[in-house]
Amino acid sequence: MTNFGVLGTGIVGQTIGSALLDLDHQVMLGARDAANEKASAWAAEAGERASHGTFRDAAGFGEIVINATSGDGTLPALEAAGTDQLAGKVVIDVSNPLDFSNGFPPSLSVPSTDSLAERIQRAHPSARVVKTLNTMTCGVMVEPARVPGEHQVFVCGDDVDAKVTVGELLGSLGWPADRVIDLGGLTGARATESYVLFWVYVRIALGSNDFNIQVHRA
Amino acid sequence: MTNFGVLGTGIVGQTIGSALLDLDHQVMLGARDAANEKASAWAAEAGERASHGTFRDAAGFGEIVINATSGDGTLPALEAAGTDQLAGKVVIDVSNPLDFSNGFPPSLSVPSTDSLAERIQRAHPSARVVKTLNTMTCGVMVEPARVPGEHQVFVCGDDVDAKVTVGELLGSLGWPADRVIDLGGLTGARATESYVLFWVYVRIALGSNDFNIQVHRA
Numbered sequence: 001m002t003n004f005g006v007l008g009t010g011i012v013g014q015t016i017g018s019a020l021l022d023l024d025h026q027v028m029l030g031a032r033d034a035a036n037e038k039a040s041a042w043a044a045e046a047g048e049r050a051s052h053g054t055f056r057d058a059a060g061f062g063e064i065v066i067n068a069t070s071g072d073g074t075l076p077a078l079e080a081a082g083t084d085q086l087a088g089k090v091v092i093d094v095s096n097p098l099d100f101s102n103g104f105p106p107s108l109s110v111p112s113t114d115s116l117a118e119r120i121q122r123a124h125p126s127a128r129v130v131k132t133l134n135t136m137t138c139g140v141m142v143e144p145a146r147v148p149g150e151h152q153v154f155v156c157g158d159d160v161d162a163k164v165t166v167g168e169l170l171g172s173l174g175w176p177a178d179r180v181i182d183l184g185g186l187t188g189a190r191a192t193e194s195y196v197l198f199w200v201y202v203r204i205a206l207g208s209n210d211f212n213i214q215v216h217r218a
Numbered sequence: 219m220t221n222f223g224v225l226g227t228g229i230v231g232q233t234i235g236s237a238l239l240d241l242d243h244q245v246m247l248g249a250r251d252a253a254n255e256k257a258s259a260w261a262a263e264a265g266e267r268a269s270h271g272t273f274r275d276a277a278g279f280g281e282i283v284i285n286a287t288s289g290d291g292t293l294p295a296l297e298a299a300g301t302d303q304l305a306g307k308v309v310i311d312v313s314n315p316l317d318f319s320n321g322f323p324p325s326l327s328v329p330s331t332d333s334l335a336e337r338i339q340r341a342h343p344s345a346r347v348v349k350t351l352n353t354m355t356c357g358v359m360v361e362p363a364r365v366p367g368e369h370q371v372f373v374c375g376d377d378v379d380a381k382v383t384v385g386e387l388l389g390s391l392g393w394p395a396d397r398v399i400d401l402g403g404l405t406g407a408r409a410t411e412s413y414v415l416f417w418v419y420v421r422i423a424l425g426s427n428d429f430n431i432q433v434h435r436a
Contacts, residue, residue: 102331107408112326112415149434156419183419190325191419194412197330201374201401201409202433210436215420216367218428 001025005062007055007077009038012094012138013068017042019142021049023172030058032080059085064092064165065127068138071097071109071116078120087126090162092169093117093189094133094141096196105200110193117189121158130157130166131189135199137209144174144212151212152179156188181215219243223280225273225295227256230312230356231286235260237360239267241390248276250298277303282310282383283345286356289315289327289334296338305344308380310387311335311407312351312359314414323418328411335407339376348375348384349407353417355427362392362430369430370397374406399433 006017007030017027029039029052039052051061059065059081069077074095078086097116099109110116117131132155133141140147153175157163163182170180183191203209224235225248235245247257247270257270269279277283277299287295292313296304315334317327328334335349350373351359358365371393375381381400388398401409421427 105405108330108412111329112412113320147434147436149432151432151434181420181423183423187323188419191416194326194330195416198409198413198416201406202399205399205401206433206435208435211433213431213433214367214369215424215429215431216365216369217424217426218365 003061003063004028005030005058005060005065006068007058007065007081008068008070008073009036009042010068010070014038014042015138015142016066016068016094017050018046019173021046025049027051028053028058028061030055030081032077055080056082056085062089064090064169066092067095067120069095071095072099074116075119075123078124083124083126086124089127090165091120091124091127091129092133092166093120093129093131096134097193098196098200105204106197108194108197112190112194115187115189115193117193118186121186128157128159128162129186130155130159130162131186131192132156132166132170135192135195136212140210140212142173144179147210147212149214150179151214152181154181154183154188154192156183156186156192158186221279221281222246223248223276223278223283224286225276225283225299226286226288226291227254227260228286228288232256232260233356233360234284234286234312235268236264237391239264243267245269246271246276246279248273248299250295273298274300274303280307282308282387284310285313285338287313289313290317292334293337293341296342301342301344304342307345308383309338309342309345309347310351310384311338311347311349314352315411316414316418323422324415326412326415330408330412333405333407333411335404335411339404346375346377346380347404348373348377348380349404349410350374350384350388353410353413354430358428358430360391362397365428365430367432368397369432370399372399372401372406372410374401374404374410376404
């Protein structure tokens with residue numbers, strides 16, 4: 001059993017949090033305000049291993065911290081969580097830097113010479129940031145079998161041991177090692193974050209969130 | 219038999235040109251200079267249905283024009299081809315706006331609020347621009363069976379009839395209609411061009427160009 005701090009109380013944070021509870025972990029959902037109604041309702045329904053608090057509370061609670069905030073809320077949320085609370089911890093970033101300021105479909109809010117994950121890492125150098133799971137809808141993140149086929153998940157990060165920890169977590173969620181593609185260091189987040197713009201247009205074309213890709217190779 | 223003008227004399231242009239000859243079409247390879255050595259050597263080896271000339275020659279020759287230049291050469295090449303030579307024609311854009319000015323891996327040279335394909339369309343409003351095939355290496359473009367699996371190709375463009383023409387061409391290259399995903403209007407090029415940054419990192423991870431993706435859906 002591991003203590004997870006999940007930052008973000010939207011559908012992504014709640015879905016991941018509930019999946020972690022199903023795996024017998026303990027989860028604190030973190031929000032800007034300790035009294036966040038969505039987090040409070042989620043924790044009340046989710047049972048005794050579920051709790052909620054501020055971003056800082058959740059980061060402190062978690063042995064592993066998951067950033068499930070929206071892209072524009074990510075850096076403020078992690079600042080509120082506190083560098084001291086994140087130090088030495090695996091921080092799994094599943095967020096995407098989508099810019100909806102010009103409507104839908106969105107564009108990317110981070111240029112392709114950088115990534116949101118790298119910005120997190122620079123702001124919190126002692127955190128062990130791993131980017132993963134951001135290339136699919138949250139229902140598929142935690143239940144890959146809902147989409148048929150040998151589709152895959154991507155990971156990247158500068159801390160090799162942190163990626164091993166994340167690989168084990170992914171395995172417990174239904175992603176065996178042969179369906180995890182390691183894109184190397186955290187600069188690989190430029191790839192998976194850019195991919196998300198592609199994801200948005202495929203989502204429009206298919207009319208469904210429930211899809212994912214398989215890389216076939218010769 | 220259709221006359222194709224292929225702009226660009228690198229591996230992409232030559233590979234597409236040779237594949238079109240194998241399908242009994244006529245192909246003129248276009249370069250900045252009529253005396254381009256690569257184009258001349260290709261045409262000499264490729265036989266009597268192959269020729270070469272300037273960008274303008276090739277655009278004038280083609281009933282269909284294919285832009286296979288590098289991303290940074292695309293807009294100058296099409297300007298040299300001439301708006302008058304492109305008018306009313308299907309222009310298939312397979313290029314990618316990769317910026318290698320800071321080394322490898324590249325970044326994208328067009329922000330995610332725009333795309334190279336849209337820039338081509340704006341510069342040549344009477345051309346019927348269709349973006350496709352840019353999400354894979356050129357060997358897979360013209361021989362999808364070299365990669366196993368039901369992987370797919372993406373198309374987008376504002377001219378529906380032009381997309382039908384391109385769909386027929388894709389079919390002749392080995393892409394049946396059920397493996398062609400239509401991303402809608404030409405703004406979909408923002409998706410497939412952003413995807414290419416992802417492609418680059420997957421290529422590094424796999425150590426091979428010979429791969430492509432399949433979208434699985436629930």
